[in-house]
Amino acid sequence: MVWKRWRRLSFDERNQVIHCTVKKEFIRRMDVLLVEGETKVITNFTVSPASGRFRTSGHVYKIVLAQTTTIRTDLDLPPNVLGLHPVRFNDIHDGKLNPDFLIDVFGQIVEIGNVEILNVSKKQTKRLTMVLRDTNDVRLNCVLWGEFAEQLEAFAQNLHEAVVVFVLRFGKIRLYQNVWSVGNCYNCSIVMNNPDLPEVIAFRDRLPKDGVTLSYTHPNQLTIVNSVSVRADFLTHSPRRTISEIVSASENIKCVTMATIMSIDTEYGWYYMECQTCQKKVLPVDMEAVKEESPQLDFSKKLWKCPKCEDYVDNVVPVFLLHFRVMDGTGETKFLLFDKLAMEVVNTTAAELVDNFDEFKRDNMCRIRRSCQ
Known part of the structure; x- marks a missing residue:
């Protein structure tokens, strides 16, 4: 499910910044409570991985305010915390x-x-x-x-x-x-x-x-x-091809085509985990084998193997890898879209979908357990 969001930044007493998101149905209530420049104490919220382009904070997580979130003013906190971090x-x-x-x-x-x-x-x-x-x-x-x-x-x-x-x-x-x-x-x-x-x-x-x-x-x-944007220039000056012409091409071509999305093929999965340090794909590891091999590591979080960093990492985030089945009047084929382009089509991030899917699975498991009691 795709939600419209309302976004703000939050700062703590150490001037650290984290992104804050509100679902559409709670905007009216939160808009009265959250005023730019005021110091507030926020409790009862959820945390999810941050991803996507043009992020307002380098924090790996973001805060998601919900119906149970409470916001109050605390006069003991410093009022001049602005979260400014100028770069060199x-x-x-x-x-x-x-x-x-x-x-x-x-x-x-x-x-x-x-x-x-x-x-x-x-x-x-x-x-x-x-x-x-x-x-x-x-x-x-x-x-x-x-x-x-x-x-x-x-x-x-x-x-x-x-x-x-x-x-x-x-x-x-x-x-x-x-x-x-x-x-x-x-x-x-x-x-x-x-x-x-x-x-x-x-x-x-x-x-x-x-x-x-x-x-x-x-x-x-x-x-x-x-002036025209790079995208507009590409759409204007690149040759147009039908799907049958693309499929039968004998060499790599750069072209524009118009097709209808029939479905998303999830047979081989629809996302993969990416290292947030180098933005490369990470691989799952056998946690028991890693514990025996490197007992000094922190195992409070699931670890992944990053081939580029050549190390075990836990700062990972899901990113899209979508196979679209598309068709036009001449035939059909599959298009592969990676994270940023895929987000423009589905209008959400892979991290948010994974969170919603995990929550759905947890709710169903709770219902199953209750029905078995």
Whole structure:
């Protein structure tokens, strides 16, 4: 079953971040109790593995609030826990960060380009590019889209300060033409300019004292640019083939086809377990044999063998491996979809389906036991 979700982040007293999810039917009640910036004590919730792209937290688990969850205010907890974890620009340029995770960025704005209007998917969208620098004078491109670009444009046009510290919360990193950059991620990002936060004030004090200030040219007119996404470009310029043409092809081809999904073939399973460290498939192990071989290991969780890490691991998550039976007017075949593409079709994650399936099995076993008493 697929649920619509409502998402927030939670922080503990050590400033650690974890993703929080609410099912659709509980949103109205939770929306009154959970206010951004307020400190709350949350009890009676479930925990499930976190997965998917553009995750707001690097935590391997997420909190799922349910009907029995209780939320209360505790004045003894520190009210200024924000969960900000700015990353180093060098770590972005060196490719050390996983693009699946959203990040926090602090940077002094040293240059703002002109605002462009792009025609993306037949809609006009504003784009603004700027250059940030960190306390080590490392530069990083930042690209803002839509309302975020408009906000910064309005801020720059009425600017009275020479040094502006820009904060991007939950931004995504992107590699384009071998150049790394950051930008907003749809509408879940938060943008702040010179916010009065202790972390930002400390960052500002550590900036180089070299007199570098913001360079911004007020545009006389907006630049109109025609642009299409990579996916739109592929769909437009790739050849179209029927299923019979694909099946009879004598060489590898890149093409577009239109077909109807008949069913999902689960004969060989529909997911596999993946190591969250290296994102590679892990293999099940004989726990009894491992206990005899390596008694020093922690056996509180089920262990798996990761061929790439060359070690036993327990930080694993289920990911999709779906075989779709499809057909068109010329024939039928099977398409294999891995995790990210499969999630776009089924509109949920493998981890959530596995959790629901395990809960279903537990409920049925309880009913069987009760009927046998």
